[in-house]
Amino acid sequence: MNVLSLQEKFEGFTEHWNPYIIGELNNQYVKVAKFKGEFCWHSHEHEDELFYVLEGTLIIKLRDKDLVLNAGNMAIIPKGVEHCPVTKNNEEVKVLLFEPKMTVNTGEEENTLTMVPDWI
Amino acid sequence: MNVLSLQEKFEGFTEHWNPYIIGELNNQYVKVAKFKGEFCWHSHEHEDELFYVLEGTLIIKLRDKDLVLNAGNMAIIPKGVEHCPVTKNNEEVKVLLFEPKMTVNTGEEENTLTMVPDWI
Numbered sequence: 001m002n003v004l005s006l007q008e009k010f011e012g013f014t015e016h017w018n019p020y021i022i023g024e025l026n027n028q029y030v031k032v033a034k035f036k037g038e039f040c041w042h043s044h045e046h047e048d049e050l051f052y053v054l055e056g057t058l059i060i061k062l063r064d065k066d067l068v069l070n071a072g073n074m075a076i077i078p079k080g081v082e083h084c085p086v087t088k089n090n091e092e093v094k095v096l097l098f099e100p101k102m103t104v105n106t107g108e109e110e111n112t113l114t115m116v117p118d119w120i
Numbered sequence: 121m122n123v124l125s126l127q128e129k130f131e132g133f134t135e136h137w138n139p140y141i142i143g144e145l146n147n148q149y150v151k152v153a154k155f156k157g158e159f160c161w162h163s164h165e166h167e168d169e170l171f172y173v174l175e176g177t178l179i180i181k182l183r184d185k186d187l188v189l190n191a192g193n194m195a196i197i198p199k200g201v202e203h204c205p206v207t208k209n210n211e212e213v214k215v216l217l218f219e220p221k222m223t224v225n226t227g228e229e230e231n232t233l234t235m236v237p238d239w240i
Contacts, residue, residue: 001196006193067122073126075121
């Protein structure tokens with residue numbers, strides 16, 4: 001049982017779109033990730049997913065609208081809802097994610113962006 | 121599906137030790153709370169609990185040590201572990217909580233601090 005510093009966690013990696021696990025509770029993972037550019041359209045059949053933006057501006061494209069998240073903003077994407085995260089002006093965005101342990105970053109899609117997350 | 125602003129949520133209430141629900145996912149709640157002073161010793165029999173400090177300094181007293189969380193720090197208290205949150209210098213601390221829907225703020229204790237959380 002330790003104190004986790006998010007700043008230290010973010011200093012520990014440079015890759016984009018590769019979430020790292022920083023905590024586990026109630027069969028959920030807490031993850032940190034750096035996003036930059038455009039991800040892929042996907043959905044998660046069984047899992048809701050929370051995005052909390054710590055730095056930068058994240059646009060979560062939905063089929064019918066865009067959600068624009070600045071630092072301090074949060075959005076929950078319900079299971080089954082197609083979404084595509086994109087960063088504003090191609091700038092880096094720091095994100096905290098909460099989701100079930102089983103969640104795969106690309107949802108039901110398996111492609112070159114699919115990652116099995118490591119702990120950091 | 122909306123963008124949540126944590127700042128707006130915190131502006132919507134003034135009470136201390138009364139968590140408000142701001143989101144729900146995978147049978148978990150995301151809550152915000154303002155802490156000030158000392159809470160009570162308690163534990164949660166079945167639920168792990170996440171504290172993420174947004175502003176101020178929170179001390180989570182454990183039976184064998186203290187966890188000191190500054191802004192940007194996080195700690196996960198596993199089920200069954202007795203803890204007592206206290207704010208440093210009796211100052212207000214803004215906290216984000218992530219825990220199962222069934223979690224009661226005072227855990228297995230029921231006392232005057234016990235609250236049924238509302239949505240905000």
